[in-house]
Amino acid sequence: MTSSLAAPADTRAAALAALRELVGRDDAEFHDGQYEAIAALVDGRRRALVVQRTGWGKSAVYFVATLLLRREGAGPTVLVSPLLALMRDQIAAAERAGVRAVAINSTNPHEWTDVLRRLDADEVDVLLVSPERLNNPAFREQQLPALVRRIGMLVVDEAHCISDWGHDFRPDYRRLRDLIAQIPPEVPVLATTATANSRVVADVAEQLGTAAPGTPAASDPPTSTPAADGEVLTIRGPLARASLRLGVLRLPDATMRLAWLLSHLDDLPGSGIIYTLTVSAANDTARLLRERGHDVRAYTGQTDPDEREESEGMLKRNEVKALVATSALGMGFDKPDLGFVVHLGAPSSPVAYYQQVGRAGRASESADVLLLPGPEDRAIWHYFATASMPDEERARRVIDELSDVPLSTPALEARVDIRRTPLELLLKVLDVDGAVRRVQGGWVATGAPWSYDAERYGRIAAEREAEQQHMIEYEQTDGCRMEFLQRSLDDETATPCGRCDNCAGAWFPREIVAGAADSAAGALDRVGVPIEPRRAWPTGADRLGVPAKGRIAAAEQAGEGRALARLTDLGWGGTLRELFAAGSPDAPVPPQVLAACVRVLADWGWAERPVAVVSVPSRSRPLLVDSLARGLAEVGRLPYLGSLTPVGGGPTGQPGGNSAFRLAGVWDRFTADGLDVPSGGVLLVDDQADSRWTLTVAARTLRQAGAVEVLPFVLALRG
Template sequence: MTDLRQPALDALRDLVGRDDADFHDGQFEAIEALVEGRRRALVVQRTGWGKSAVYFVSTLLQRRAGAGPTLLVSPLLALMRDQIAAAERAGVRAVAINSTNAHEWRDVEQQLAADEVDVLLVSPERLNNPSFRETQLPALVDRIGLLVVDEAHCISDWGHDFRPDYRRLRDLIAQMPADVPVLATTATANSRVVADVAEQLGATTAALGGSDARGGDVDDRDAAADVLTIRGPLARASLRLGVLRLPDSPSRLAWLLNHLDELPGSGIIYTLTVAAANDTARLLREHGHAVRAYTGQTDPDERAESEGMLKRNEVKALIATSALGMGFDKPDLGFVLHLGAPSSPVAYYQQVGRAGRATESADVLLMPGTEDPDIWHYFATASMPDEERANRVISALSPEQPTSTPALEAMVDIRRTPLELLLKVLDVDGAVRRVQGGWVATGAPWVYDGDRYRRIAAERKAEQQHMIEYETTDVCRMEFLQRSLDDDTAAPCGRCDNCAGAWYPTAVGGEASAAARGALDRVGVPIEPRAQWPTGADRLGVPVKGRIAPDERAAEGRALARLTDLGWGGTLRELFAAGAADAPVPPRVLDGCVRVLAEWGWAERPVAVIAMPSRSKPQLVDSLARGIAEVGRLPYLGALELVDGGPTGQPGGNSAFRLAGVWGRFSTAGLDVPAGPVLLVDDQVDSRWSLTVAARELRRAGATEVLPFALAVRG
């Protein structure tokens, strides 16, 4: 292709539907580097700049020249849906293979075989699916015309949203012919992340016109050996940033009740936890606001429906966790509001970038919470591999016989979610491999890179402090965010609250405050009974398997609240904080528990109260059980007896080990268990195996039903 610009411009105009459209600075340079130079390129540009135009236009030009399909690695289902819709508008035939469309996989395979696909979208996790990796990927690699890695900051464990499966892309690139171009795109990468991503793409970085290129001639070094970085200014002129500090969760929710309708258009309200998203959405709906919750626990079909409703302005807002983040495309999104701050300015920039992409103005307001640092700490440590755990997993795996994840979980005492994350890290490191039927050890030596993880942990801590500085700074907020991403074009925006004064109301009405406090004062969380013994328990000396016999099960129980709840969660977190002294239950907490019991609606009223034995909070549990018995005018029979020192399971282990740790450790000796329902009182509920085993003992001792009650549900 000797004259690429005109056909590229024609394709761009078809894509955006405007005859006067032209390239932004850097767009054509990236297309030229991919299509003519067959290069590897990293594009770091603000949200709305048009990164998708680069890969769709490049795909069209490549396909017209006879190249194979583009493989687009995309991290989120919401992003895939938007990318497919954008591709259709551009006349690009795009299909996806993901966890929600297994019924379409055969059709996709046939379309690929018939060369009827221009872009195939897959998640990074799909690259390690044994069937896809072994039967489809090799043929695709032989034909691939372009590899696109979207949201490429996920490659870097220095980034705010690292995903281990992205590290596999380096191996994929190594398998491809050297002349297949590669494009990585992101809106959120500082210099450290840019360097790391370029390394994962397999080469050194060659910048276009310097380290922060915005035009000029392409570096003439060997294109096959270098990664071209095109990096633009990250300022978002449409965004009006602000920070509103209010004393507590009820005040923040009351502000929303008062002022949500004053925010422009429709938008996203981000929370840090699933519980906060659900609580906030429920409160706003009850007061007439059209909102929906959107979290990683929301059903996929419901999530897709909610995305569509937001795009059509059928709701005022989605109350979302970070599950609604990267790449969600609503060009006229009017506002982004945060109830609680993300853990770094980089992560914050990523989320606020959803707003104002095709509007002159959009409002962005951060309402930080005092609980934010505790939540940051949890998520920062959850993703770090632990050396002892890693060695335990490697040792447990056979090099020949695959072990399924549930079976491995029962062998190594690591819960499913952290175990799956650890397996991904070890797989990327080459120590284990996913095959049909489970996991095997490769036999390759594995060394824990402690220095690297300590540096990453220190970087995470520094980012958290940087976020606190963003909240309290008196300089331009957009300039602060740009500098956080090492954008040397940063300058005052003239629009944020520090540049132009507070643009948002600060008053919180008394009626709204009362409504918010009333909503957060709600009590009562179900404790679902265990119905199935965990896989592998029999291998640990626990002689049970399959379903729990109905006459040995607990009934559905109740807890005062979750530890993560916006309302009672704060009180309970103080009660169970590390180092908090054991003491009798506070009167206010007991009153809340009595309210839960009054609203329970059990089929038959309990005839007695029994306590779980507690080694950490004996005063708390005993006083709680006695208080409930006194208010309910029920006999308090005392606590179950601990056998052989009591439970050995530690918080955080998996079900089989947790069950083994409490099996046979509770005794009804000394208790006159009545032939009727009994209320079983505990302090916290985590895995529910202690309550399950204790209920089994009480049922076997004659109780017709066991009704578990606890102060707090963890998580």
């Protein structure tokens, strides 16, 4: 990097020329704060935090600054970006400005060799990496040191992810603090976000530098020399979105919310996004809308990556009316003319809501934003909030199982009773805390002392609850909705927008067209979810005293089963959530639920009809399971043989553990002694299926007792 710096006047002229090339307009001018940020990075080599509304042009700041720094001889910019969809948009934007941008992420390992070659040849202006890549042992040890020596600028996009006070905290982002500490003080650092309240701003600024109480405000001119002690320049602008027309429509249930969509989706302007809170809700809603002739696609974290990329392109080209999406389609998705955002169910905080509705109206005069809250929202918020918080007992279990010999995640999973996804999240948290470290071959314990920060996590939990209450207040307020969102992000410039339903009256229709409610009710009344049978025993079960490994013998496998519905389903899921709610009494199966189960059996399409019914012994709901099994046997005119007999007190363990532990808890815990098991097919009845190991072991017991086939049936499929 050269030590000469361009004069400020020259910087402005060069920056404006680059901006106009980026946006493709000869009359383009800087928004308030854009040039100040660029000058701070290029002339001052500062550390800066930019908090500006979606569509303000934060990417223009780092692309223009990159061009100017590269002309001065600086090395490539490293841009840490959280989502693949965001990376794709950023690379496309860079190309428009003549910025040579490449990415290293989990989807393009076949390109890494060429990327590294281009980096070595100084043919790359911007390298995009995910925060997770920073802790990949090969990248961290082989590529990162060379990058740190040559880096021209570090950019952290969607920087609210750094803060565990942010609505979308990601443990991997915490590692950026270590990266920032490694780079020379004269290398500029930029963090950008559109969704940060004062608490998050202070937390992010502290991690960028020292963030003393006198942190400069946006009006402070950038210095002409590197700031002392890592002092952070914060440039914060008003977050009002004049193009958005906000509204809230409260409807009694999921049926009416879907009926409203069926009635009015085509009335919404252009193409847009319909957000749901769960994967099953996204899939169910997309299916219903397609069946009624609407051109939509589902987009979730479980959607195939290639299909997700295809769907993004179709939405950008207006080839679909909407994507029905979870929060997997969120940060950074760039469609300037997105016409609407509708939420079926509310996000858990006004800050998260502002992030998602900010996709709309970025380059148009008007876009419609409508929230259709649901009574199930609070339960879903609680589930996700508790799932993301580390647990002290689990954390210590993980640390105790690790040593200085690397252990892979699957091997560790077999030693601790934690499922893969929460285990991976917990390992990231412990890694950031310094208690464990990812190395080639898996994870090791560092030996560093670790203590559970109960006070900190308690404060975060309290903040989450407060945010949820603020979201309820947003739904219920009779004041300006945009002003409410701005104040939730501590924007002191907030004033009434004059456009939302409270300022100007409801802009959305309320009526439901004829037949829409019946169509929605029919879709929600759908029953029957396949239960895929387990085909192999879990790795590590033998360590827990279970003499089983490899594939399950064909003569001992269950057949494909059925559940009435998933607990997360929009339709029967609601009924089942009430049935299995904590504190609800054990009681015989309700008649309407039994009738729905009979419909599942009628539509099953099995090769051969079962000849008998057997139930799984239940510790928590024996009345429910027994009455369900007897009811199905009576309707099907099949003999009910009774329940399998529990051995040694029956199954042990609780829902939520990993496969090896769940199997160990049910292994050899059933016997068919006393049951006259026929040589034909048996319908095996239980209340819920989660890991499916109870059904697998119970089916194995019946197969060993002579059943030719075992067909599991449960009321609820969890997850």
